Each structure stands twice: as structure tokens, then as C-alpha cells.
Amino acid sequence: MTSTWYCALLRGIGPGNPNMRNDKLRGVFDGLGFTGVGSVLSSGNIVFATEATDTTALEDRIQAALRGELGIGGGTIVRSRSELAALVGTEPFGELQHARETYLTATFLKKPLEPVPEPFPEPEELAVRMVGYDPDARAVLAVSDNTSSSSPDFMAWLERRFGKDITTRTWLTVHRILKRMPDHT
Structure with a gap:
């Protein structure tokens, strides 16, 4: 095996x-x-x-x-x-780049999001744009404007909306993780 x-x-x-x-x-x-x-x-x-x-x-x-x-x-x-490779391969953020001012994030859910809400929820009054949900990776994707102070509020919003069985990583971290995992066994 x-x-x-x-x-x-x-x-x-x-x-x-x-x-x-x-x-x-x-x-x-x-x-x-x-x-x-x-x-x-x-x-x-x-x-x-x-x-x-x-x-x-x-x-x-x-x-x-x-x-x-x-x-x-x-x-x-x-x-x-x-x-993770399939998620990265979909290039969900297009041409956007992860930077100090703009964080690209993936929030991984323990359980699948069923049903996927349409339209996908947007946090009100937060400097965040939801990109969507990747069902295969069970990840909620978002872009945060870090020039405002809404990041801690966004994490709280994610927990209220999707529960506590979640964890968020920056898109840069997702790429770093993938690089540490050989593509063969």
C-alpha cells in the first residue's frame, strides 16, 4: 500500500x-x-x-x-x-496577489458546507469580499482589505457563520504547505 x-x-x-x-x-x-x-x-x-x-x-x-x-x-x-493542489490549481483569486494590505485567505471547514448558500453570504460592514466556496477542499475563500481594522471582526464573523470547526490560512501559507508536500510517495 x-x-x-x-x-x-x-x-x-x-x-x-x-x-x-x-x-x-x-x-x-x-x-x-x-x-x-x-x-x-x-x-x-x-x-x-x-x-x-x-x-x-x-x-x-x-x-x-x-x-x-x-x-x-x-x-x-x-x-x-x-x-490542496486542486484548490490551488483553480486559481480562485485570479490575478490578485497576497500582500500586506490585501490578504487572500482560505478558511477550511471540518465538514462540507451543505447546502452551499446562494448567494454566498457577505459580511456586512467589513472590508472583506467573499470569493466563494470550494466544495472539494471544503474551503471558504475571501479577500481582506487590511488597511482597515476589520480582520478580527472577520474571524468572528466566520465562526458565527460557519461554526468553530474551522481554521483560516493565508493563500501564501497554503502555497507554502503545498510546496512542503512531495507530489509522490
């Missing part, structure tokens, strides 16, 4: 907490028997390979180990390399 590459997107990771540092996080994944374990940035992005294919079971197993070994209860969302 061949291994598949995955990324665990961990919610609520603060690298200032000693139990949330990359070396400790990687140790938990190594202890679970995953191979190729690596971290991307210090915000809870762990890449790994495994023969397991049930992502819900992987999420539950990883979260139980993080809670049991490090006391981390934030949440775990797993995406395969192929899911």
Missing part, C-alpha cells in the same frame, strides 16, 4: 506556548507513526505521510494525541496534498 501526503491544519496554535512549538507538535505526529513529518511556519501546519485514507479518523486520532500529550484542544482539520 502506498502512502498519501496530508497536512494537519491545527486551530488555536500559539508558538509562545511551549507545548505548541513545532518540535513538540512534530513529536506527536512522529509518535503516531506518520512518516515525513514536517512543520510549515509556526502556526500549526504539520505535513506528514501515512497509508491511512480516512481523514475523519486521522483528524480524531491526531486531536486525541494532541489533547492527551500536550493539552491542546483547539481542533484538527486534515487535507490531502491532492485536495
